[in-house]
Amino acid sequence: MSVLVFADSSERKFKKTAYEVVSYGKKVAEQLGTNVIALTINGGDASELYAYGAEKVIEVKNDLSSFNAKAYASIINQVAKNQSSNTVIIDSSIDGLTVAPLVAVSLEAGYASNVVELPNSTSPFVVKRKAFSNKGFNNTEIISENKVIGVAKNSYGAHENAVSGSTESFDATMPDLGVNSVSIDKATGKVTISDADVVVSAGRGLKGPENWGMVEELADILGAATACSKPVSDLGWRPHSEHVGQTGKPVASNLYIAIGISGAIQHLAGVNASKVKVVINNDPEAPFFKAADYGIVGDAFEVIPQLIEKLKAFKQA
């Protein structure tokens, strides 16, 4: 009984979360006394997964140009059966979150999503999951023989653990796709909120869309993605795709810098999975200060230019 990890990719490059789930799967396999197998679908170079502990990589190559829920679920199911895997580990990329419940049904597996740590125990099999928009955790027992674990983004982390791996290819049969891709619209050359280590986010405190130049410059220096609060996207100052918070995009970055955002509960619900939070706000009573790790009470129009200048010097040093 092996542990199967689905290592998600886009345009033949592994997503950051792929390294995280391979690292996680390696440890779970050790706990269970078995081996870990990574599955890639039109993925990147398998050796990149050996570096995180994948002893065996199964490559599926076909003419799918992009993710398809039914096809991916069917492939994962076929490989899990072929490799006698009763534990399947999937990331929390949008693809991962889409395919995991389908895999769970096809394997008649109990599915626990949003898992933040290695299993507390393997018999019974209990995992810790985040819930209530990061305001609580539940320890869930997976009762069924087959198990699907969804690992929360940036929770366990990627850990290098080089092994000498081997690669096999697998010929999967394809189901009827059902849903067909027409076109994909992706910003190129921009760090995306879902993949970013650092997110620089700004709110109504910036007074108008014309003042976003300094936010973008700060993000640029930090290699960060830019984001905004809900009022800012509602006002049309920034695109909806930058809205982070409960009904917007979730953020689970290493560093989240909030400029001129008061910190409404709905905003915090979407961003408090970030590890380190910095708040810059001229209102010392802004609720975000209670949720933050570091803060500066000050005018963004004075603080941000100084921060840009000093960070430039810091990055050069």
Add this chain to the structure above:
Amino acid sequence: MKILVCISHVPDTTSKINFTDDNTKFDTNGVQFVINPYDEFSLTRAMWFKEKQGASVTVVNVGGAETEPTLRKALAIGADDAIRVNAVPTDGFLVAKELAEVVKNGGYDVVLAGKESADYNGQMVPGMLASLLEYNFVNGCVGVEIEGTSASLEREIDGGEEKVTSSLPIVVAGQKGIVEEKDLRIPNMRGIMMARKKPLNVIEPTGASNSTSTQTFEKPAPKGDVKLVDNVDDLINLLHNEAKAI
């Protein structure tokens, strides 16, 4: 077009989260329950199909009698009728299996839900439901049009959006974008009065079993106080040396 909208009954986002009975139960004391915000986006889109294309809209929830006010609110927003499956929703798989029976018995060709619930954030039920029914599935949907038996949709992907087409039947898991926040409807007095007379059918569960169970809940460790600094040099220093974040 027969639309079924899945409605979760969840604590309002501003609720204090506490646990009781030795941390084995969510403490509902003093908690205000609402229609799951993600479901509300999908319900609002269903109203559009009802008004513009003559679709019928049924709302459904798997839960105890305490969830009926939430279903009544969905009726007040404009759904035609409601179904409550009288079961304790112990896990996503159980809920999906109960919903699958409702879909089969009612012959719904479009099932709309929110991509996640605001309580457990599991993102499980819509995909499981689609898989159990062998319906097509579009997750994270930010736009949907339906003509006859085909749908064109937009869905969020990592770093962008994708346009897709699908035949019916289909399960769509929506989020903000399927309608905008300004399109959401607050029930008016007439809607609330009418909702009282609309059918809310309680059906007994099929007895589907759960495959996971919650052992205990815990709260996050208390967070330390914010460290306030008065200059950017100190901030950079702390982020580099203490937080190791830059």
